[in-house]
Amino acid sequence: MIRVVILGSGNLASHLSLAFKTSNKVELLQIYGRSKESLKNIDNQVDRFTNLDDLVDADVYIIAISDDHIAEFSAALPLQNKLVVHTSGAVSCSDLDDNNRKGVFYPLQSFTKNAPLNFTEIPICIEAEDNQDLVLLEQLAAAVSEQVYFINSKQRKHLHLAAVFVNNFVNHLYTVGHQICTNEVLPFEILKPLIRETARKLDDMPPRAAQTGPAKRKDQKTMDGHKTMLSKDMKELYQLLSKSIQATHGKEL
Amino acid sequence: MIRVVILGSGNLASHLSLAFKTSNKVELLQIYGRSKESLKNIDNQVDRFTNLDDLVDADVYIIAISDDHIAEFSAALPLQNKLVVHTSGAVSCSDLDDNNRKGVFYPLQSFTKNAPLNFTEIPICIEAEDNQDLVLLEQLAAAVSEQVYFINSKQRKHLHLAAVFVNNFVNHLYTVGHQICTNEVLPFEILKPLIRETARKLDDMPPRAAQTGPAKRKDQKTMDGHKTMLSKDMKELYQLLSKSIQATHGKEL
Numbered sequence: 001m002i003r004v005v006i007l008g009s010g011n012l013a014s015h016l017s018l019a020f021k022t023s024n025k026v027e028l029l030q031i032y033g034r035s036k037e038s039l040k041n042i043d044n045q046v047d048r049f050t051n052l053d054d055l056v057d058a059d060v061y062i063i064a065i066s067d068d069h070i071a072e073f074s075a076a077l078p079l080q081n082k083l084v085v086h087t088s089g090a091v092s093c094s095d096l097d098d099n100n101r102k103g104v105f106y107p108l109q110s111f112t113k114n115a116p117l118n119f120t121e122i123p124i125c126i127e128a129e130d131n132q133d134l135v136l137l138e139q140l141a142a143a144v145s146e147q148v149y150f151i152n153s154k155q156r157k158h159l160h161l162a163a164v165f166v167n168n169f170v171n172h173l174y175t176v177g178h179q180i181c182t183n184e185v186l187p188f189e190i191l192k193p194l195i196r197e198t199a200r201k202l203d204d205m206p207p208r209a210a211q212t213g214p215a216k217r218k219d220q221k222t223m224d225g226h227k228t229m230l231s232k233d234m235k236e237l238y239q240l241l242s243k244s245i246q247a248t249h250g251k252e253l
Numbered sequence: 254m255i256r257v258v259i260l261g262s263g264n265l266a267s268h269l270s271l272a273f274k275t276s277n278k279v280e281l282l283q284i285y286g287r288s289k290e291s292l293k294n295i296d297n298q299v300d301r302f303t304n305l306d307d308l309v310d311a312d313v314y315i316i317a318i319s320d321d322h323i324a325e326f327s328a329a330l331p332l333q334n335k336l337v338v339h340t341s342g343a344v345s346c347s348d349l350d351d352n353n354r355k356g357v358f359y360p361l362q363s364f365t366k367n368a369p370l371n372f373t374e375i376p377i378c379i380e381a382e383d384n385q386d387l388v389l390l391e392q393l394a395a396a397v398s399e400q401v402y403f404i405n406s407k408q409r410k411h412l413h414l415a416a417v418f419v420n421n422f423v424n425h426l427y428t429v430g431h432q433i434c435t436n437e438v439l440p441f442e443i444l445k446p447l448i449r450e451t452a453r454k455l456d457d458m459p460p461r462a463a464q465t466g467p468a469k470r471k472d473q474k475t476m477d478g479h480k481t482m483l484s485k486d487m488k489e490l491y492q493l494l495s496k497s498i499q500a501t502h503g504k505e506l
Contacts, residue, residue, distance in 0.1 A: 067472070067474075067475065068472075068474065090475050090478060090479075108443060108444070108446070108447055109446060109447055109450060110447060110450060110451065110454075110463075110465055112454065112458075112463060112465070117450070121446050122446055123442075123443045123446060125443070147443075147446070149440075149443060151439070154437070155437050155438075155439055157478070157482065158433050158434075158436070158437040158439065158482060159433075159434070159437070159439055159443065159444075160479075161433055161479045161482055161483070162429075162430040162431075162433040162434055162439075162444060163430070163444065163447055164466055164467065164479065164491075165426045165427075165429045165430045165433070165491075166426055166427055166430040166444050166447060166448050166451070167447050167448070167451045167465075167466070168464070168465060168466030168467075168468065168469070168498070169426050169494045169498075170423050170426050170427075170448070170451055171451055171454075171460050171463055171464055171465075172460075172464065172494060172497060172498050172501070173418045173419055173422050173423050173426070174418075174419055174423075174451075174455060174460035174463075175459075175460040175461050175464065175501060176415075176418045176497075177415040177416070177418045177419040177460075178415075178459060178460050178461065180411055180412075180414055180415040180418070181411075181412070181415055183411070184407070184408050184411040184412070185408075186404070186408055186411065186412055186415075187402075188455075188459070189376075190361060190376045190378070190400075190402060190412065191361070191412075191415060191416065191419050192455060192456075193361070193362060193374050193375055193376060193400070194361055194362055194363060194416055194419060194420050195419050195420070195423070195452050195455065196452055197362060197363060197370070198363065198419070198420045198423055198424055198427075198452075199448050199449055199451075199452040201363075201365065201424075202427060202441075202445060202448065203445075205365075206428075206431060206441070207424050207425075207427035207428040207430075207431050208428050208431065210363075210365060210424055210427075211421070211424055211425065211428065212363055212365070212420075212421060212424075213417055213420070213421030213422075214417065214421075215421065216421070219320070219321075221320075221321070222320065222343050225343060225410070226413075226414045226417065229410065229411060229414055230414070233497060233500060234497075236493065237493060237494070237497055238417075238418075240489065240490060240493050241422045241425060241490070244425060244429075244486065244487075244490055245421070245422075245425050247486060248425070248428060
């Protein structure tokens, strides 16, 4: 059994704790939160604590707090030469405090409160400065997920950036589509099969090969018509995305 | 049996012909193409023809050609007072020629060659100037799809615009994510569960409620870090999308 302590009480900590509990290879010892209030949404069958002096001995300490506080928090841990990992896509492994052995355990998914997830399908990107630690993290990741990747800090930062494009920015475009529907009293449901198919098609071909639409085929008349329906801000977005599509696919025409 | 003629031989015509053939309520009489060459990818069990003088009598004539040629093509049809519909999201019903009764049969999906589709899940947006024609189009649409919507020309143009955002633009962001991965020798596979979950989450909540990421939470440090990794063009895209997210969610903070 890999003995684990989770340090944090947000969405990721909550999802991680549920995933670890389903594995017979992981013993989740404790979950830390800044306050009792912060721990109220965390599974109460695990030892929850708010004073770092109460930390018990474990194989891995997983920091699952916001990026900005990881370095400072890791320096405040009353531990020496333990394996301490963070869960962030954007923070370097080396940003962790030198008092302990450093590693990263980054599940690449968007965690929303109350949206249950099948952790086995979530890619977990791991990194460690020590080889034995990397082996342990691999075992821990494999205990909850079928997709484990060895990713260094530089790669992970780019991966996080790519995730912003395919998740945060994509979701914003869904929001724009939703708003257009609402304005015209159209049900957003109409767009869902198209949205699903756009994502599914990636299993058949790379996104570059799946590109369609007026920008790709330089259909200026349709693009001009679209722009007349958009507010100033949305028109700017439409123009830049269309320009970017044409810059990407220009050589193909 | 609703007797149908398809006028066109592209991806949509091909997918439509396959869908009609699976229904016992539709009799697909003919498929027209400009040339024998253009018809070579079309099901050869249906009567294929290249001379409009060979048009037979049918209940519905479905024009499935590129937007720019719909008006001109409809005027050239040797028909009088027949129901002639087009399949475009961006063209008005009234753009069809006055010689015949006008309608629209718009399947809202992105049709790619050789990517098989389950037509039953594709929303079909119908419109007709005559009420009886609308009833017929509803029967025809219901014969191949479980989702039929009555959408007027103004709504349909906005729907088409929304589809550009959630399909064409979203796919372009997938392409950007793919490119970032390729540059860092990262497998694009890593991002697929996130992409699927981003689309799936729309079944649980509206996209506005699902928004996460550095722009939403005004995490300037992470955004600055991301921008250092991007080319000039991609940085511009990143900035405008982040600005748009903040404009949309600004009031919530």
